[in-house]
Amino acid sequence: MSTAPPNASPLSRLPLSRLSVNQETVKQLSLPELAEGCAKEGITAVGLWRAPVQEYGVERTARLMRDAGLAVTSLCRGGFLTDTDQAARARALDDNRAAIDEAAALGTDTLVLVSGGLPPGSRDLAGARERVADALTVLAPHAEERGVRLAIEPLHPMFAADRCVVSTLGQALDLAERFPAHQVGVVVDTYHVWWDDQAPEQITRAGRGGRLHAFQLADWITPLPAGVLLGRGQLGEGSVDFKAFRSLVEAAGYAGPIEVEIFNEALWARDGGEVLRETAERFRTHA
Template sequence: MRLSLNQWTTRHWPLPDLAAGCASAGVGGVGLWREPVAEYGLERTAKLVREHGLTVTSLCRGGFFQAPDALEDNRRAIEEAAALGAPVLVLVSGGLPDGSRDLDGARARVADTLAELAPYAGEHGVRLAIEPLHPMFCSDRCVVSTLAQALDLAAPLPSEQVGVVIDTYHLWWDPAAWDGIARAGAEGRLHLFQVADWVTPLPAGVLTGRGMLGDGCVDLRRYRTAVEATGYTGPIEVEIFNDALWALPGDEALALTLTRFTEHVT
């Protein structure tokens, strides 16, 4: 099965239940998040997923390079990904430092920090994957807003160390995304593919505005076809932040995700 369940899609499902539920449903991949992994215990989590025959497809997240301790924290994130057997560490670059209007400087900081982190990631067998976020998140969460920007940041560094995430929720609006997907594939930098839908009106808490597959306006199958045309055969992570979905029992949320994935992605 290509589908990998990103842990945040069933955010309140305890990790042991998530692992058992995925294994029971035939879902072989999970994308994990650092905070719940730390709460459960890094070594315990690695043992849990192995016992259920699961593959950790990614770890979320590194980045937030405006923080004073960003370099140290991202090195720890790389070590955690390696310990979990996650081949990809997702990077959300972070926004502007408090009180700053220097967008160019913030993006330059991302480039400089990537250059320091890439060799460390390579030593640990982990690929860094820059995730461009929708421009509405530029000020506080991610100064990398387009796939072209992400690829330009990755370009000076080895492709086996730094690449990009294709996330339909964040890229669906960008007419240059199709060229960017082809470029990412040609450069060997397409490290992860994530799907979620875009629904309007957006909720008051914009971070929980990701829609269930098929509920919004994104042509998910077109994205899947474009990604696969590059030769990508890796996992397709479903990553949805949505209060209504989080309110469902984990097994029901997973069953709905599987149904919609079949209807709208494959």
């Protein structure tokens, strides 16, 4: 990947106000502990996940975030829209409508979508992507009514079979561009797209269309753990050039929050407050 757009000006040091800590980075913390820890470290924004929010209570979580002065930058996640079984598809649509409503209640305008993998026995990637498009036709108007944008997140191709048939920003934009930009856009997650030499061009494309709805950071480290899902690295520990990606998204017009979203059992085994502090430090140094 090229390191910066032509004639790019030097990157300024990021203020901590641009940092959003995704809840999964410190999943060992309860929601009240997360709010307290962010206040202690001067972190003003978080990305939340549905399961812990539902457990704590959506309205209760919204009140906690407001009282702590924390902006909710995104809710993870909706999606999983590739089933061929009609009853399963209906359940998925209902669940995604609920996710949209939860996002609106939390005060975030961005619901992250992970498309879903191949149904059992299927090898039809294109057909699975079309089913995602069909579902978006139903969900996008509901999201607009609630003031929520749907942000399609492409995942690394190693997840195409079981988790996400949308593997590149190009594929995500091909889906998003069937809908108005204020309804459907994309997530640029460095962990998933750092390897793709088409990513710079597609980031520019997304920015040109007003579809850069979220920007997330995690590093690529090896060896990958068994199951691979929990292999994201702390910023600065792996192969990703975060400043290059920031240069690209800012040149494409993105000036929003930057979420650090790391799934890593070693981080989860540590003191959550310590991980928050380290994440803020790494953000200042590497983002």
